[in-house]
Amino acid sequence: MLYGIAAAAATLLLSALLTGVLRVPALRLGITDRRRRRPLPLSGGTAVALATVLVATGADAAGLQPLGAGVGRMAVAAGCVALLGLAADLRRLRWWVTPAGTAVAAAFVVPYEETGVAAGVAAVGWIVVATAAFRALDHADGLAGTVGAVGAFGAAACATAELMDGLAALLGVLAAALAGFLLHNWFPARAGLGAAGALFTGFVLASSAVFVRAGQGIGAGAAVLYALAAIGCADAALVVLGRRLDRRAVTRGRPDHLGHRLRRLGLAPRAVPVLLGAGSAGGALVAVCVHTGRLSPGAAWWVAAAAAVLVLVLVRRPVTPVFRPRQRVASASSQVSERLRVRSG
Secondary structure, three states, X not given: XXXXXXXXXHHHHHHHHHHHHOHHHHHHHOOEEEEXXXXXXXXXHHHHHHHHXXXXXXXXXXXXXXXXXXXXXXXXXXXXXXXXHHHHHHOOOOOXXXXXXXXXXXXXXXXXXXXXXXXXXXHHHHHHHHHHHHHOOOOOOOHHHHHHHHHHHHHHHHXXXXXXXXXXXXXXXXXXXXXXXXXXXXXXXXXXXXXXXXXXXXXXXXXXXXXXXXXXXXXXXXXXXXXXXXHHHHXXXXXXXXXXXXXXXXXXXXXXXHHHHHXXXXXXXXXXXXXXXXXXXXXXXXXXHHHOOOOOOOHHHHHHHHHHHHHHHHOOOOXXXXXXXXXXXXXXXXXXXXXXXXXXX
């Protein structure tokens, strides 16, 4: 208990410190995103990954909290996925590169001796899908960090129920690292998570869920895996369905994610992560109850139904900004001024 509190506090402080220190190098190297028409340094991803791996592996090396061979292998694989995400932050990669790299890392993590070959291959596919879905949540201030921290707590509760202390410790450290990052990422964000942090977090969460459910019932396992990743799955379904209905390429980015559409409904920027974080907490609670036998696997259908309603309500919401009358006049005036300036130049 004392170790857990100390590790969480150390990780939170280290993550917050690294996120702030790495902002300037990220800006100079061009590791940025565009939000509110200005560059946002993506220093949080490196900070979260470093803080999590350093504290978890350091405690393992010191004998304070052994991770175990499987969990240690997962931490190394997650670090490799974070490096791949950092490469994606530095330069534009082809759309299939990060899923392919995630699949290779997942193939070395899945415990085939417990899952079997067929279920192990399916688990690799799930890790890839869940990791990609979580990466897509990094489109609004505070959203990915909030959903990731809640998911880490839910997966840690499942691991604790299975007496997987090493895995629970890793997830607790990850939650603390995300909390430290959120000190810089809450609206208005001063730092972002980026592909490095989003892929790292999504990979650890998805792999941990597979570890916890390995060798147990397929139906209950699928329910737990889905409930833990419900918000990410809903966002992915909304994006794919919306772009297909608009006859646009699925792999081409647009402001059409959950956070974007909720903002179009009039929600405040700080309300979006709170609302979706509460939804993630509800899914995590269902996952823990199903895993511990307090609820039947059918409870996950209620989570799926709520996600489906959310997707159907939002899928036809406009995703392009609509100006108010005064804003239209100002926008038109600025366009005319810009044209005159170009002609005179």
